[in-house]
Amino acid sequence: MAADSLGEATPRRRLSRRRVLETAISRADQGGLDALTMRTLAEELGVVPAALYRHVTNKDDLIDAMVDLVFAEIRLPSGGADWATAMRRRAISVLEALTRHRWAIGLMESRRNPGPANLRHHDAVLGKLRSAGFSVAMAGRAYSLLDSYVYGFALTKVALPPDPSGDPTERARAMLEQLSSNEFPNLVELMTEHVAQQGDDYGDEFGYGLEIVLEGIERARRQPRPQLGSSPDTTSQPDARPT
Amino acid sequence: MAADSLGEATPRRRLSRRRVLETAISRADQGGLDALTMRTLAEELGVVPAALYRHVTNKDDLIDAMVDLVFAEIRLPSGGADWATAMRRRAISVLEALTRHRWAIGLMESRRNPGPANLRHHDAVLGKLRSAGFSVAMAGRAYSLLDSYVYGFALTKVALPPDPSGDPTERARAMLEQLSSNEFPNLVELMTEHVAQQGDDYGDEFGYGLEIVLEGIERARRQPRPQLGSSPDTTSQPDARPT
DNA sequence: ACCTGAACACCGTTCAAGT
């Protein structure tokens, strides 16, 4: 009780911004963002809540910093590969990071203060596209499409907060029982097939869509101007709206 | 003060689940989800907080119901159109709904209790794809890709909470000033171009990506088996799937 | 310089009590 002579060998003693961020992340990883509370965080660090404010200006700043640490986990496009390979690797790396840190999915691209790792990341990806011959506008569109797909996939397939009630396949089966199959025949049909094949092939749904997106970008890049399938009248109307 | 004889002409007097949900939504629409508090909601309804619990079992139930009302705003695929047209219209309708209700973006596909409008919606979209000749698996993949794109676009381009500090173009310009252009040259390049063209053409970034996705789905549907660009070894493994 | 104690203004939710 009186003697704390362990010194700097154990990283337990003194608080630091880094230590605050790391335990905050691991807490959010396993309990979701709701489980992250300044008070419980302080308690886990063996400190009084007010002490956190020496290392973090407020909870918003804490979360901004956590998000930037997640960005730092994503691999940047490495040197030699062609753009498609580089983008594929990056997309997978983003999805992996978002799977480890589900709480971050909704925050990565919607915070007001992008951190340094965030900026570095986006700059590097854009740079890869530019040096592969993409125009500025085309690089922007390609990046937008790719990121929309990756984050959207994460959001719709990975975002569910940690589930206390057992494995997801079982949950799907239970849910299936609830649905009256004559009211929602197509839903039941799809879920039955998914449950049947054990969710394994389902696992590469991400790669499947990713290839479609990459091929689409490659094709669009080779065309001078993309023809939008929807618009017979891109000019003429003053305020035309696709109703 | 003493006489409340207006009766049922004004919808002000009596509380109802519908009235609770509607004011909750309009509150979230203009202040974000953080501005939605059981207590302030009650106050706006001229009622004590505890009164809400007669019409809503708790805040989670409230939010589930709000999300389902957003689903109800999305148009279902109408009768005659081809699948691509139907999917295009739906995607635009989803994006519009998510633009009106930015707070819902992260919640539409990640709540544990999908409501009736949610189920109806997904069933109708799947039904459209099935009746256009998509196999069950292909319909699932197509839907997954489409929804990932739409929700991801919403998340990365629309999700920012209501911004007190003026118009976004000005904010982009201010941010540009901050970035040292030799540290993030590609980012600066892209933002400069976007700011220059007034964000108008930028507005159809959504349609641009959507067409690429739709074309990719059409092409994939016509192919017997998609060749994944990434995998030199799709066969040869012992535990191939039991299809 | 870093942490503590104590307080402030808020939350969501419950429960007995009123009408």
Added chain:
DNA sequence: ACCTGAACACCGTTCAAGT
């Protein structure tokens, strides 16, 4: 049946005070 009053157990954050 529907709403109120009052309370409980929690929040994020501040600020004077200790070391």
